[in-house]
Amino acid sequence: MSRSERLLTLLQVLRRYRAPVSGHVLARDTGVSIRTLYRDIASLQAQGAAIEGEPGVGYVMKHNFMLPPMMFAPEELDALVLGMRLVAEQGDSGLAQGARAALDKISAVLPAELRRELDASALLVGAGRQIETHAVDIDLLRRAIRNERKLRITYRTPSGPVSERTVWPYALVYFDLTRVLMCWCELRGTFRNFRTDRIDASELLDERYPKNRQTLLMEWRRSEFVAGRSILPEADRR
Structure with a gap:
């Protein structure tokens, strides 16, 4: 994993926690040593990331902090595309429209290389059995x-x-x-x-x-x- 990917992963892990979390937990979740974890946090803070805390107390990231352009592992991108296509194909009209719009928004902020992978995804949704009709909205x-x-x-x-x-x-x-x-x-x-x-x-x-x-x-x-x-x-x- 490159350093930039490692830092992005740390930001994503921090977003999961609403309360301060210890450095040892973050190191475990990101798969790095505690010394590397402390260096990465210091690096992110120097770049302007809204991470508060210190060793022995724990760390928390302000939830209004905006992440840089989205990065996904291949499996994450496959899961995203397949899930959205399933909802677009099999969901009701409101969810189907929402899934297509969400996928368009995500595509718009992806780096060019990942956008090409998303557009060329070979995971398709086959026609399924008809879902029951509804009188209710x-x-x-x-x-x-x-x-x-x-x-x-x-x-x-x-x-x-x-x-x-x-x-x-x-x-x-x-x-x-x-x-x-x-x-x-x-x-x-x-x-x-x-x-x-x-x-x-x-x-x-x-x-x-x-x-x-x-x-x-x-x-x-x-x-x-x-x-x-x-x-x-x-x-x-x-």
């Missing part, structure tokens, strides 16, 4: 999750009965051929998961739900662990 579901807003939905169970629910959506799970909306259901007073192709209607309410989505997700994971169930969500438990 998937963009609206994502917006409800992002803004932590309640939803009123009309839902069909596999056996046919239709019910109206007010739910607190906190995650959307993308399976190969279906999507599952994870919620707290006010009607049942517990966590419920709903297949999006069985949601006949949805209304985004003005009211925010009382917990944030990260808390709901952690509580759901805890409940699944205690119950001994799979961590993958099941839909249509009534």
Whole structure:
């Protein structure tokens, strides 16, 4: 690994941590000796990197610090291209458009050599089976999750009965051929998961739900662990 690649890797590792992290942890994560780590930090600081700290205390980088033009290892670039192409091919219209736009933005800031590799990537996405059609707007579901807003939905169970629910959506799970909306259901007073192709209607309410989505997700994971169930969500438990 060249020195410039090593310094860039150190910057990327520092971005993962929000609290000060010791030099020994950073040396382990970057695969260098502690003496090399200290020299690299000093070099980055001299070049203007917003890294605060000292030996024995730990280091942290201000999160508004802008990294230099993006660098990727070949495997990282392959993963990026394939992931974006999968979303562009198999995601709903909003995510597909977002994936293409994101890939264009990343391409624009890559060094010329990496941009050529990205454009010439031989990892392609084949045509898959048709994903179920939706009466509900998937963009609206994502917006409800992002803004932590309640939803009123009309839902069909596999056996046919239709019910109206007010739910607190906190995650959307993308399976190969279906999507599952994870919620707290006010009607049942517990966590419920709903297949999006069985949601006949949805209304985004003005009211925010009382917990944030990260808390709901952690509580759901805890409940699944205690119950001994799979961590993958099941839909249509009534």
